[in-house]
Amino acid sequence: MKISKEGIVSNSDMIKNYKSCREKAESTGRLFIFKNNQLDAVLFSLSEFEKLTPILEYFEKLSDEDRVTAMNLLKSVTLPHKIKSFDFHE
Numbered sequence: 175m176k177i178s179k180e181g182i183v184s185n186s187d188m189i190k191n192y193k194s195c196r197e198k199a200e201s202t203g204r205l206f207i208f209k210n211n212q213l214d215a216v217l218f219s220l221s222e223f224e225k226l227t228p229i230l231e232y233f234e235k236l237s238d239e240d241r242v243t244a245m246n247l248l249k250s251v252t253l254p255h256k257i258k259s260f261d262f263h264e
Contacts, residue, residue: 177206185209188217 181202188195188207195217199205205217218226233241 178202182206182208185214 180198181204183191183195183198183205185207188205195205199217200219200221203219203222206213207215207217233244236244
């Protein structure tokens with residue numbers, strides 16, 4: 175997963191500067207919120223969330239077995255990185 179440095183904030187910065195963090199999420203599409211140097215949450219802009227909603231709704235309707243099958247198919251096509259490995263870029 176590639177995370178732009180502009181799209182990272184600390185949990186305390188999010189609490190103190192919520193408005194500017196929301197604006198940053200709008201410009202970057204999503205904002206990664208870190209707590210104690212670990213990813214804690216992700217704030218999506220509304221437009222980014224609207225893009226993902228159909229996919230999320232589709233996955234919610236699948237059985238557990240079908241979800242596993244779908245994820246395995248996606249892995250074979252996209253080879254996604256685990257969330258714990260970050261590729262920070264500027």
